Amino acid sequence: MNSSNKKHKTKSFQLRNSLLTDIFEDVRTRNVYNVYIIIFITLFIQTAAKEYANTQRVTFGLEVIKTGFTRLDKALLIWLCSFVSACVSYFVFKVWAVIRSLVRETLIVDWLGGTTLVFYYFYSFKFVHNAVFYFRFYPACIMFVNMEAIRLLMKVHSFIRNSATTPPPALKFSNFLYFLFAPTLIYRDNYPRTATINWKFVVQRLVECISMVFILAFIIINMYPTPDRWRKKFTISETLLLILENMPYGALILGSFCILIFHSVQNLFAELTRFGDRLFYLDWWNSCNFSTALARWNRLVQDWLYYYVYCDFKEYVWGNKSAGKVMVFLVSFVVHEWVAFCCVGGFMPFMYVVFMVLVLPQTFFQAPKGMIFNVFFWCGTMFLCTCNFVLYSFELYAQLHDPVENQTWGQVFVPRVFTSDCVIRG
Numbered sequence: 001m002n003s004s005n006k007k008h009k010t011k012s013f014q015l016r017n018s019l020l021t022d023i024f025e026d027v028r029t030r031n032v033y034n035v036y037i038i039i040f041i042t043l044f045i046q047t048a049a050k051e052y053a054n055t056q057r058v059t060f061g062l063e064v065i066k067t068g069f070t071r072l073d074k075a076l077l078i079w080l081c082s083f084v085s086a087c088v089s090y091f092v093f094k095v096w097a098v099i100r101s102l103v104r105e106t107l108i109v110d111w112l113g114g115t116t117l118v119f120y121y122f123y124s125f126k127f128v129h130n131a132v133f134y135f136r137f138y139p140a141c142i143m144f145v146n147m148e149a150i151r152l153l154m155k156v157h158s159f160i161r162n163s164a165t166t167p168p169p170a171l172k173f174s175n176f177l178y179f180l181f182a183p184t185l186i187y188r189d190n191y192p193r194t195a196t197i198n199w200k201f202v203v204q205r206l207v208e209c210i211s212m213v214f215i216l217a218f219i220i221i222n223m224y225p226t227p228d229r230w231r232k233k234f235t236i237s238e239t240l241l242l243i244l245e246n247m248p249y250g251a252l253i254l255g256s257f258c259i260l261i262f263h264s265v266q267n268l269f270a271e272l273t274r275f276g277d278r279l280f281y282l283d284w285w286n287s288c289n290f291s292t293a294l295a296r297w298n299r300l301v302q303d304w305l306y307y308y309v310y311c312d313f314k315e316y317v318w319g320n321k322s323a324g325k326v327m328v329f330l331v332s333f334v335v336h337e338w339v340a341f342c343c344v345g346g347f348m349p350f351m352y353v354v355f356m357v358l359v360l361p362q363t364f365f366q367a368p369k370g371m372i373f374n375v376f377f378w379c380g381t382m383f384l385c386t387c388n389f390v391l392y393s394f395e396l397y398a399q400l401h402d403p404v405e406n407q408t409w410g411q412v413f414v415p416r417v418f419t420s421d422c423v424i425r426g
Helices: 019-025 030-055 062-068 072-102 106-135 139-163 173-181 199-223 236-245 247-273 290-297 299-317 321-344 350-362 371-401
Strands: none
Touching: 019 030, 019 247, 030 199, 030 247, 062 139, 062 199, 072 106, 072 139, 072 173, 106 139, 106 321, 139 173, 139 299, 139 321, 173 247, 199 247, 236 247, 236 371, 247 371, 290 299, 290 350, 290 371, 299 321, 321 350, 321 371, 350 371
16 A cells, blocks of 8 residues: 555544643652742842842843733734634634535535635735734734734634534534634544643643743843844854853743743643643653654644644645655744744744754654763754844844835845844954
8 A cells, every 4th residue: 555545643632741740740850840940030130130230220020021012902902803713714614514515516615615715824924914013013922923823723724624524513613612722733523621620730830921931031131132232243253152152041941932832821721721631742852853852842733734734735735755744844934934024024044944954854864862962952952042042133133223114025035134234243
């Protein structure tokens, strides 16, 4: 049998905790949780002392957080529009399903439905993009608006893809509405659910969310790389030195973001919705290469990419595993670059280049394993994460302080940091 015709594995939901939840319940590893408490206290004291020494006042990072979430009310309004459009898509899909069940020639109905869906995806992205630049949001609000819009679109696609063969009367809006808030991107009519809500667990995850936001604010206060802070422009060698000096902060950014988004937020919504399957990530920190780490890093998105990009592309477009893998990377990193473009206001394809050069090739061969390779993985991850933060910060600074009016398409796709001398000098 041809490998392209083999049945793909199906997503199985079951009652289970997140990996860190089980790890921290073990008395032998519970004190590892205290590491982040120590980091929080250390950064808190360091930031307060530095602020008082420089400005004779202490803000505890609140000014950075307040600035990042400026015009949050407008961001919530945009989210509401995205949410309502997702709900409307359910009823449009149900009308399509009813019409399709009544006609003999379904090809025209399918083409009309597919075309409508493509236009819905396109104009959803366009609406969010225009709204972000119209309201001039700061990066925190931009990330919230864009990530939520993408999440809702992925959920709509999953619902339509899974329900296309379901009889119209069997579709229930209550199931779809629950799916929009449940921490999963794979639609099912029913999921395993816990009996009650553990409110102590909810409070713990909420406190974690708040503390991680403050840790990220402290990191920005201590290392945000702008010429204003150093009162000079950076040479290439000084930029490299800046990256190397701040690699520990890069590791903190990575760890804090992972705990905030994949552990605390997902578990918070899982508990509030009594969603039972909480395996949102695997032990990516034990990986020995970038490809394995990405596969374990975010199981929610990885499942969606596997079923609706890799499997569908391999089955219906091009029956080749390698082509399917390439398509997964293209879809994933085009979306990531779109979010980054909205955040900094310019094109800085650092993530795309790195992952297409380093990560994609690793998916085609078996990487060696062992402690030394895990050390190499962590050194490379810290370096790349810090590069990512520094270069995108540079691009944001260049876009704000040396903008180009009426940009041509060529200027849009050339990072401003390389054509302006307000950040990097020769």
